[in-house]
Amino acid sequence: MHPILSSLAMSSFEAGDTSSSFSVLSLLAAVTVIWYLFIWALSIIGCLTGRRHLRLRPRSPLSSASETSVPGVSILRPLKGLDTNLFENLESTFTQEYPNSRFEVLLSVADADDQALSVVRSLLEKHPEVDARVIIGEEVVGVNPKVNNLMRSYKEAKHDILWVLDSNIQVASGTLARSVDELTQPPKPGKRRIGLVHHVPLAFASEQMLGSRIEEACLNTNHAKMYLAINCLAVDSCVIGKSCMYRRSDLERVTGDLKPVQSSESISTDDGKPRGLAAFGRFIAEDNMIGAALWHELGLRHALGCDVAHNCVGRMMLRAYIARRLRWIRVRKHMVTVATLLEPFTECVLVSLLAAWAAHRLWGVPWAVVLIIHYCAWIALDLDVYDSLAGYYLPVEKRWSFLVAWAIRELLAFPIWIIGMVGNEIEWRGRHYRILRNGESERVTPGQGWLFSFFGRGQRKGYESVDQDARSFGDQA
Template sequence: MTFWDDYRDTILLALSVAGLVWYLAMWSIGLLGCWAARRRYRLRPRSPLANATSAPGVSVLRPLKGLDTNLYENLESTFTQEYPNYEIIFSVADEGDQALPIVIDLVSKYPQVNATVIVGEEVVGVNPKVNNLVRAYRQAANDILWVLDSNVMIHPGTMARGVDVLTCPPPPNSSSSHRRVGLVHHVPFAFANETKIGSRIEEAFLNTNHAKMYIAINTVAIESCVVGKSNLYRRSDIDRVTGSLETISSDTSGSSQSAECGLPAFGRFLAEDNMIASALWHELGLRHELSCDVVRNVVGNMSLSDYIRRRVRWIRVRKHMVLVATLLEPFTEAVVLSIMASTSLRHLFGVPLWISLLLHFPLWLSVDLDVYASLAGHPLPAALRWEFIAAWAAREFLALPIYMLAIFGSEVVWRGNRYQVLRNGEVRRATSGRFGSWLRQYTRSKSMKDYEPLETQPSSD
């Protein structure tokens, strides 16, 4: 045996050991997410604040644009919260928005709830959601803000349990005992009321792999990881952060900082929710907590191409925010891991490939289905089993091709507009030629295809 043969065998041995160690590490993270989901979501106790005579005031901010799927029920769930002291502020960018009549109807239906509507955005950056939120953010009467996307529905006890977590002091003997909670967030639990393949794949992804990894990362809590479907935080904290992610000393007030502070400072980011969470974590040293509630995310009419575009968009954004984690992402997916494990086991122990593959996928699926059961409160219904598993398999096998499509670009399309993703997740409007103009028109027409024009528009005050 020559030197090069020895060298090759050594390299193969090292790669096989590293591959098996990585595989076991990914299994540990997956099992952690499964265990944490069982521990957190299978019991949801009623909060004492639900029946309290007094409680901290909460301002619920719901930015709206167009007719999201299940919009009436989503918004109505805000009016039925079991909490004694809250207001709701809806915001739309223009008076012709088709969500406006639904809001007006709900405000009339629940006159006992303090609800207002703000029409007209304030442009502070390229992010349309932030532009839509700024006026509501400034008008809110309470320090505790709950920003809720329009495509999620919430349980009546969600607000009370969320405020419990936000205002609860850190547990004793905790490694984070010196850090108070700065943000409470919720795992989205998706359900598709459409039979389109993209809707089913998105539902399977959010309720299994995404939820498992999201819960595991937040259980370890070594870095900020937040989805912005439902976030509670204090305006007094947001008013101090800038998005620079540089530590702010406790004696520095927002007014004395040279950079812009508060919500308007995040108008330059596409993923403003993640950046706000990171700013609270890094700039103020505050921690995040998951509540024991989920928010029900209604997946609308999503084709396969819609699903692919959505995944491409957020991979490209993450690449400019957390590069190392994004580069490692393919090696956390079931298909790539199965290849790593099977080749490592064959080289180290002579295990046939088919045995490794035959064991890997059923076990991986069983963990994912257990996470689903924890979030849903019940096992996967038998009537949906094979359709859901097919969508789960499609998601797993599409993950690597979608990643390869996404990783080599920096332009994304969101709500009919093209953006160039810059360093740290900042964006700017992308300039393009005739093809780009056609693509924007095509995307905008697809986003509006399910909307019916209103015969009459409400007048603005």
């Protein structure tokens, strides 16, 4: 070939290659912009849901109704040790605006020597008008200590409606009545009935430790925003078990396998599958699985209550905060894999960098302009969500420390996610577990070394089977 023709051909090839590269990058930038707008739409939905749903909490007519006209409720509170503000947390369920004869409080401890019992006895003496009692001893049905602790209370509860609250949760005095209103409302035409009522957590740090403040900033901003948005769209179950109300008769129909049940007649009780609360002892995230089972197996809707679950965060070091976030990433990645994989691309820092690159690529907008606008708008939206949850503006004297904790949380989100995705072992209340592919869990003996703890891999020596007999499980626990 003539040298000039050869040169022209080569130039044409290089131009085509450059054009192809430009097209791919431009396409990626366009997709990034679309994703960025989607995340902002989701964030605005969460913010508006908080404004509409949480800023007005009307008094329920059940609060002053006659005893014969309100349904009975059993309040179940699993306890272990002395949580921060334990007395105030538990007392909030004793002082509900609801006919005293129509609700009971069951306080569960696994061990007769549990320190929480001293607080419980004080409450029983202070509120003799409330039908409350202590249930000591667990029934081992799986690896989840909370479920094991609750089993006897679950079976002995007088009423069909159950309200399960964690020991570190306080609630307003009208929460019970408003939640029963939601659960028992007749379904609208063409809509499924409500099978579960839950409440978004509102964290408050009682100790000014870095981990406590970061946890508070995390739960009260981005976490709440996404939780509100997902429950507003209601495309799937999304439940945090800090405060959940449901019917025992519904729970007795599900197995946790998430296979739809068409009718009550199609349920076979002799198939060997555990049902009710016992079916969820094999999961660490039993709250999420209970919500998913009611949603998918029975086709029931969830209702997000207009109250918040006040979550008291005590002494939490930075290391404890990181461990907590790692734990739930490792649990979620086996239960909602796609959502967990996409999680970093919903976080403030990473999505801002992607948006800045895309805007610069497509329109030549300086990175700094996009980043400044993004962070100002994102912080403003997060603070608005905080206002909706708390019912008041963030106090001025707390504003700077809150924003520092917020910034640290955002910077740590991606590194924590990376570490969480490469491991399967977690620690929860002093016990070690390995999360399995189907979302179930098994106990593991600690001391496998840093490499095992980080990557969640190693020999299976030391693992205990989920279906071990109760005696050996209790001895080793």
